Structure formats: C-alpha cells, structure tokens
Amino acid sequence: MRSSSLMPTPEQVLRERSWRYCRSASQASESDLVLPRRTILQGDAATVLSRLPSGSIDVLVTSPPYYMLRRYGAGRSEIGTEESVSQYVANLVKVFEGAVRVLKEGGSVWLNLSDGYSRHPRYGAPPKSMLLMPERVLLALAKRGWVVRNKVTWTKPNPLPSSVRDRLTCTWEAFYFLTRSRRYHFDLDAIRVPHVSQRRPSDPTGRSLKYAAGKRPRWQGPLAGSNDGLLKARAEGRSGHPLGKNPGDTWRMATAGYRGAHFATFPPALVERPIKACCPERVCESCGAPWRRSTRGLTPNCRCRAGWHRGIVLDPFMGSGTTAIVAERLGRDWLGIELKPEYVELATERIRVERAKQEEVNKNDNEGRKTA
C-alpha cells in the first residue's frame, strides 16, 4: 500500500535519486529514466519534459501563462513574455512536442487558455484587436497531429469587472481537450451529472424524432450528428443514461479563491472533471494500461497479471499546485513542473497543508463509520 504520511517512502527517495542522476547525466538512456511522482521539478517546462521517460503520463492538465497578461518574474525562460504572439505560440508548441513524447498512447491534454487585446502591431495584431492567441495555438497544434476533441467554455459568474465602453466584458475562458490518437482513455461515467427530468419518454418509438436510427435525411451534410443514441435510449424506455447525463461543454464555475502569493490559480472544481475522466484510478504496473470500471468495480484490462499503481497527471506550469491538490483528493498521482523556485516552495507548502487537512477528514470519516 502507498503511504500517505508526509515522510517520503524509501521508494520515493530512490525515485528522487534516480531523477537527480538523470539530471546530471544528460546522456542517460531512456531505460535509466524513472518517473518521479508527487513532486514538483523546478525548471523550464520544455527542458524538464525532455528528461522524463516516454509514454509515462496519463493526462496533462495545465494553464500556461497567457500572452503578456502577467509578469511572474520567473526568469529568462518565462513563457508569456515573448516579443510577439507568434513567438509565444512557438514556445508553447515546443512544450507540446515534449508532451507528445511523455504521454501514453491513450493519454490526453486539457489546456486552459484565454485571449488578450493588442496595444501595438508589434504584438501581432492591430491595437484594440483580440490577439486570437488560443486560436493560433490550437491551429498550430492541430497541424502537428493533435486531435482537438472539445473546446469547453468556462463561464465565470464572478468575472473581473471592467470599465470598457466600446466592447463587451470578457466573462469566459476556453479549456481545450486534446488527444494524440482517436482512441484514448475517457471515463465518462465518472463525470456524469444528474438528469434534469426523470420522466419516462412520452414517445418510446422515437417516431417524433426527425429520422430513424441508421437513416439520415437527404438534407444532412456528411458531418452532421446522429440521433441513434437517443433512439436506442427511447426504445429501452429511458429518457437518458441510467448513470446521468454528459456534463456538456459549458461549465459555470467561480474563479479561484486561493489567497496565497500566486495570482492566477485554477479553481479546483475546474480540474476535477478532466482528472476524473482522463486520469485512471489504477493502471497496470507493467504495461501502463488503465484498469476498467465495471459492475464488479475496477478490474485489469490487460493480460500482464501485474500489480497496479495510480494514474498520474502532469501539470508543466504548476503555479500554486492546484492540479496536485485535486489529484491527491481524487486518489491520483501527480507531477508538476514550475520555473519559479518561490512558487515551487509555495505550492509544496500548500499541498502539504491540504494533504494534512484531507488526512484529518479521512480520519474523522473512518471514526464516524466505526461508531455508526
């Protein structure tokens, strides 16, 4: 069993040592690389990624610095301070080149990006124009083989007030979901939400729908969606999936309330769904395949007959450590990269405090169960 105490286990110490070894020996072969877990590696994201073992990460959940919106004072390799938006895109693409290598084949990426407005043509757009930075990044990634599966709209009930009088206030940010291949790990059941209506369908035959299963009206284009899933559910007398409905791609969540020394933190709720859906609770220790969820609980999905370890989420722009905190709460492993040493310290302390709180909650729950 994994120890949840604050002292590193001998296994963790060993991993840390091998990590140091790899850092000093730039010629270390791929088989020497051991993936560190539950730690933050200080350095530039693209450089640190190049030293991690290939095919070792289940999902990347991250929010890089947006272009020219903040100054983190993180040093020369700080992303977001480039002279033009195209240089910024090139730097992010470099980080994603590293991500391609470290992700497992069925792995994925959740990427939070938000646009800014130009003040001078040198930034890459006429003054007052949106830079279209997220669009530029996504087009560059799609060109390099990334499969763009979703653009989630994170709408904020508490957006920053603005005094602009000649355009609308910005009240949402994009959260992109990307994969490397057409087949990847996605546990929809883990993130379903309750149906709004529990009524049984009034039209079980589905005749009121515009067309029958497998048939498409002539006016539909080749990329139009189908009604087949809905028709199947109706034929079975259900109004939807018994475990709840797909949460959809508009998420309404307040911005983060963390009051530490970092000023651009994720709201924990925002990273919960990506981790639950894309970071498996258990993976095979030998081949890395995610275990399958079934009515019998979690079962292996390979023939290795090996043990398991937790799935792992990587945040290459760790900031104050929100991804790690949510991952631990959900029983997943995590790994962070952060350029600014002060933020590494800040996040490590924040994670330590949250872990202690969680241990207290777990202890009280266990005691409650014993006395019940």
Ligand SMILES: C[S@@+](CC[C@H](N)C(=O)[O-])C[C@H]1O[C@@H](n2cnc3c(N)ncnc32)[C@H](O)[C@@H]1O
């Ligand atoms: C938007 S913040 C991330 C906030 C994080 N999601 C949280 O909840 O705290 C971006 C972080 O990226 C770091 N950063 C900037 N350039 C970097 C680079 N080249 N490599 C790694 N980290 C970098 C900044 O110091 C900053 O902490």
